[in-house]
Amino acid sequence: MPDLILSGVSKSFGSTRAVEATDLTFAQGQLTALLGPSGCGKTTLLRMIAGLEDPTRGTIRLGDEDITGLPAHKRKFGMVFQSFALFPHYSVRENVAYSLIIGGMAKPEALDKAQTLLDTVQLSKFGDRRIGELSGGQRQRVAIARALAQEPQVFLLDEPMSALDAKLREEMQVELRLLQQRLGITTIVVTHDQREAMTMADTIVVMSNGRVEQVAPPKEIYHKPANAFVADFIGKANFFDGVYRKDGVEIGEQAVHVPANFAAGSPVRLAIRPESACLVTEPGQNCIDAQISFVRDLGPVREYHLRTDIGPLIVEYAGTDGMERVAGDKTLVHLPVEALRVYPRAVA
Amino acid sequence: MTIADDIKMAPAAPKTPAKGVTPKAALYAVLSAVMAVFCIVPFILVIVISFGRKVDGAGWVWAFTFDNYQRFFVGILWPDEVTFLYLQQLGYSFYFAIIASVLAVLTALPFTLLLTRLKRRTQAIWLVFILASLSMSEVFIVMGWDILLSNNSGLPKLFQVTGLTQWLKDVGWFQILREMGLANPRNVKFKPSEFATILTMSYLVWPYAVILLYPALSRLDPSLSEAARTMGAGRWTITRTVTLPSIRLPLMGTTLLLFVFLLGSYVSISVFATPDKQTTAVAIYSNIRGSNLDAPFGSAQAVILLISASVCLYFGHLLNSKAEAR
Amino acid sequence: MRIGGHIFMALSALVLAMPIVVVCAAALNGGRSMFFPPRDATLARFGEFFVSEPVWTNALTNSVIVAFGAATLAVLIAWPVAYLLWSTGSKLSKALAGLGSLPFAVPPIVIGVGLGFFWSFTGGLGHIWSGVISHAILLMALPLVTISTGLQSIDRAHLDAAATMGATERIAFRTVVLPQTMPYTISGFFFVLVLSFNEFIVIFFVSASAYSTVTLQIFNSLRNGYTPTMAVAAITFLTVSILVFAAVARWGDLPRLMGAEQSKK
Numbered sequence: 001m002p003d004l005i006l007s008g009v010s011k012s013f014g015s016t017r018a019v020e021a022t023d024l025t026f027a028q029g030q031l032t033a034l035l036g037p038s039g040c041g042k043t044t045l046l047r048m049i050a051g052l053e054d055p056t057r058g059t060i061r062l063g064d065e066d067i068t069g070l071p072a073h074k075r076k077f078g079m080v081f082q083s084f085a086l087f088p089h090y091s092v093r094e095n096v097a098y099s100l101i102i103g104g105m106a107k108p109e110a111l112d113k114a115q116t117l118l119d120t121v122q123l124s125k126f127g128d129r130r131i132g133e134l135s136g137g138q139r140q141r142v143a144i145a146r147a148l149a150q151e152p153q154v155f156l157l158d159e160p161m162s163a164l165d166a167k168l169r170e171e172m173q174v175e176l177r178l179l180q181q182r183l184g185i186t187t188i189v190v191t192h193d194q195r196e197a198m199t200m201a202d203t204i205v206v207m208s209n210g211r212v213e214q215v216a217p218p219k220e221i222y223h224k225p226a227n228a229f230v231a232d233f234i235g236k237a238n239f240f241d242g243v244y245r246k247d248g249v250e251i252g253e254q255a256v257h258v259p260a261n262f263a264a265g266s267p268v269r270l271a272i273r274p275e276s277a278c279l280v281t282e283p284g285q286n287c288i289d290a291q292i293s294f295v296r297d298l299g300p301v302r303e304y305h306l307r308t309d310i311g312p313l314i315v316e317y318a319g320t321d322g323m324e325r326v327a328g329d330k331t332l333v334h335l336p337v338e339a340l341r342v343y344p345r346a347v348a
Numbered sequence: 349m350t351i352a353d354d355i356k357m358a359p360a361a362p363k364t365p366a367k368g369v370t371p372k373a374a375l376y377a378v379l380s381a382v383m384a385v386f387c388i389v390p391f392i393l394v395i396v397i398s399f400g401r402k403v404d405g406a407g408w409v410w411a412f413t414f415d416n417y418q419r420f421f422v423g424i425l426w427p428d429e430v431t432f433l434y435l436q437q438l439g440y441s442f443y444f445a446i447i448a449s450v451l452a453v454l455t456a457l458p459f460t461l462l463l464t465r466l467k468r469r470t471q472a473i474w475l476v477f478i479l480a481s482l483s484m485s486e487v488f489i490v491m492g493w494d495i496l497l498s499n500n501s502g503l504p505k506l507f508q509v510t511g512l513t514q515w516l517k518d519v520g521w522f523q524i525l526r527e528m529g530l531a532n533p534r535n536v537k538f539k540p541s542e543f544a545t546i547l548t549m550s551y552l553v554w555p556y557a558v559i560l561l562y563p564a565l566s567r568l569d570p571s572l573s574e575a576a577r578t579m580g581a582g583r584w585t586i587t588r589t590v591t592l593p594s595i596r597l598p599l600m601g602t603t604l605l606l607f608v609f610l611l612g613s614y615v616s617i618s619v620f621a622t623p624d625k626q627t628t629a630v631a632i633y634s635n636i637r638g639s640n641l642d643a644p645f646g647s648a649q650a651v652i653l654l655i656s657a658s659v660c661l662y663f664g665h666l667l668n669s670k671a672e673a674r
Numbered sequence: 675m676r677i678g679g680h681i682f683m684a685l686s687a688l689v690l691a692m693p694i695v696v697v698c699a700a701a702l703n704g705g706r707s708m709f710f711p712p713r714d715a716t717l718a719r720f721g722e723f724f725v726s727e728p729v730w731t732n733a734l735t736n737s738v739i740v741a742f743g744a745a746t747l748a749v750l751i752a753w754p755v756a757y758l759l760w761s762t763g764s765k766l767s768k769a770l771a772g773l774g775s776l777p778f779a780v781p782p783i784v785i786g787v788g789l790g791f792f793w794s795f796t797g798g799l800g801h802i803w804s805g806v807i808s809h810a811i812l813l814m815a816l817p818l819v820t821i822s823t824g825l826q827s828i829d830r831a832h833l834d835a836a837a838t839m840g841a842t843e844r845i846a847f848r849t850v851v852l853p854q855t856m857p858y859t860i861s862g863f864f865f866v867l868v869l870s871f872n873e874f875i876v877i878f879f880v881s882a883s884a885y886s887t888v889t890l891q892i893f894n895s896l897r898n899g900y901t902p903t904m905a906v907a908a909i910t911f912l913t914v915s916i917l918v919f920a921a922v923a924r925w926g927d928l929p930r931l932m933g934a935e936q937s938k939k
Contacts, residue, residue: 079834
């Protein structure tokens with residue numbers, strides 16, 4: 001199975017640009033997640049890959065073959081829809097056999113193969129049921145089996161978990177990932193849920209406003225976000241706007257030591273994750289005076305909301321240090337150099 | 349139906365259609381022709397014939413004369429003699445249609461409101477009942493009311509037997525009924541009368557009123573009136589300040605549609621209205637199929653009825669699209 | 675207020691049912707004239723209507739032919755128009771749908787007169803086939819609305835799903851669009867059937883007294899006074915209507931067809 005390659009693919013609806021010119025390579029056998037807030041163009045991108053939308057510009061290639069102009073029914077990429085789009089007028093088995101029968105396979109043979117697929121997704125006994133009689137999780141399994149029946153070269157899923165409740169969602173994410181690894185099929189999942197993306201994906205593509213912001217493995221996306229948007233969208237982050245000076249960032253009166261590759265005087269945005277900052281008692285480098293304004297215990301972590309000279313700041317603390325700090329206490333907050341990230345900032 | 353059956357009917361994958369005539373274009377052409385022939389030509393014929401001329405004893409001939417319209421508005425002998433007989437008939441068309449449609453909407457509104465608050469299953473049962481009565485032919489309905497209102501059976505008989513007539517005489521209301529033409533010296537008498545005409549016409553469109561109001565009312569957001577209730581509004585205040593303003597436009601649109609429908613009603617008027625209060629629809633009938641055999645004049649009357657209806661429909665459409673836009 | 679509401683609804687139902695009940699009861703009269711309450715109750719009139727009186731049996735046959743013919747034809751014309759409107763949304767398709775609804779929107783006497791002229795020029799006047807076409811034209815607005823409702827209720831994702839599984843537009847039409855809109859098509863068919871059965875004005879003008887349907891026959895008999903046999907016709911028609919609409923309610927979503935917001939229940 002060859003790689004799927006997008007070059008300069010963009011899409012406009014009238015005068016609005018849904019997807020900016022995008023270059024992406026989906027490596028064979030890998031699972032890629034398109035991650036972003038709603039309206040970022042990730043679903044449009046997926047639909048262009050499926051052949052359901054024509055790109056305004058650019059080419060889509062599968063290995064050496066240009067498939068840009070190929071209609072969806074000739075690409076035959078299996079796709080799982082947000083609503084699952086199962087046909088209510090057919091039985092479960094007929095839904096799964098649909099692509100085989102319209103592809104010309106003899107009916108008994110197609111239904112046999114559909115049964116095998118139902119076994120794979122643990123729905124052996126449900127072949128004769130109507131779609132209306134299935135639960136959300138069962139429907140999703142049918143949708144997956146149906147999309148895989150035609151043995152597609154690329155497997156596409158559009159927000160596949162959004163119709164499921166939270167607990168089931170986590171289970172299905174793991175299950176889907178295991179199935180995908182077993183079949184070794186090139187897979188693209190659209191999602192707005194970063195946990196889902198990080199659970200399943202080999203590679204995450206973060207998108208916003210029709211643009212690709214970063215392409216990287218999950219770990220790198222979290223620990224080395226390429227820009228302020230990614231840092232904010234993936235996990236939580238504290239942001240401070242300042243100006244870059246030699247070896248540090250100046251935020252109001254306060255200087256924070258952090259070497260970075262910026263010209264002195266350029267506007268920057270400083271970011272730190274809540275679990276990377278910590279409360280200390282001894283002054284030192286990058287220790288800033290703070291007052292606790294609010295404390296909440298979330299079980300695994302305790303969250304301190306602080307007021308500081310550089311602005312509000314949230315610190316997450318896992319574990320117990322025996323120090324019961326309460327709202328109103330004065331303290332010091334330490335921002336470790338290695339946890340700080342500096343991004344360029346556009347000046348309004 | 350199984351998937352395999354559906355597929356078997358499906359022909360082999362179509363080749364890309366030839367550049368010249370695509371099936372879609374052919375379909376468009378056929379449908380346009382059908383619509384033009386059957387939905388436009390009849391109206392054009394009516395309009396063209398309305399300018400024709402009647403020939404004594406030999407039907408009518410093609411012509412281009414405004415005589416028929418002149419006759420409608422001021423009479424054939426104008427300017428020597430003026431008659432407004434036909435305008436008066438149109439007036440009665442409007443008179444009966446307006447009162448009957450307003451009456452139907454006013455009584456159908458609370459009913460439909462109550463209907464939409466029932467369970468969906470119960471709603472379906474009511475709708476079956478309403479639709480069945482809606483589809484009943486005007487002929488049957490007139491027959492039913494005719495029996496109900498006739499003097500030797502039905503309601504007048506019931507009035508007499510139960511002593512209601514005597515009671516009315518005793519209280520003195522009988523005299524009022526007589527003045528309204530709803531009683532003869534001995535008993536109440538409901539037909540022919542305006543009362544019977546309007547009652548039957550109202551009855552005729554009442555199910556339509558329910559069906560037309562139903563979508564608008566069933567889409568009313570219940571949380572709006574609940575919000576009003578949490579702010580201390582009583583039921584009547586809610587109806588007045590929340591419900592009515594939000595359905596004002598569909599209400600007027602419905603009234604207009606029913607009014608247009610009733611403009612052409614024929615059977616109820618010919619049976620229940622007194623001879624001096626016949627309407628344009630009855631006149632059209634007697635000119636074209638009845639004893640007068642004056643197709644051009646009948647057509648002219650139909651054109652005028654059509655124009656009146658179109659104007660009303662246009663306003664109804666404006667109101668509806670305004671309602672949709674909100 | 676609750677109680678008041680129920681009473682009002684019951685009262686409305688009563689008034690609505692009253693003339694119908696009266697007509698139905700009159701069918702039981704033993705004599706030749708209509709009485710209410712009926713005298714010498716008998717079911718002999720049913721025999722006359724369905725079997726022995728050629729005037730009525732012919733009229734019934736004509737009614738059935740016109741109604742079924744018109745319903746079939748109306749659905750056949752309405753389908754492509756509704757489909758073009760839904761799939762392309764083009765100006766031409768909107769114009770076609772508008773034209774198709776026109777005969778139903780104007781006062782029936784006007785379209786009746788117009789079709790009467792039309793058939794007298796084309797030689798169809800007084801033939802039963804012209805009655806079939808006339809009713810199809812008059813009533814095609816109904817399947818147009820029900821089929822459009824059905825098409826709009828199709829989830830576009832179903833069509834996308836069919837495409838990603840290799841279905842061409844034609845196969846998707848056979849396997850997704852047609853089966854999912856079938857209940858709406860049948861509803862449209864039945865609406866035309868019932869209304870055609872009961873229609874009077876248009877068939878009056880286009881039949882030109884050459885044949886009569888049941889409604890025409892009743893109207894013709896009005897002058898000679900009512901006979902209980904006419905009431906049997908009313909009962910028959912009412913029964914057909916109720917059965918048809920009950921079927922639509924049972925197998926289709928009647929509240930939704932009537933325009934209620936879709937609910938998941």
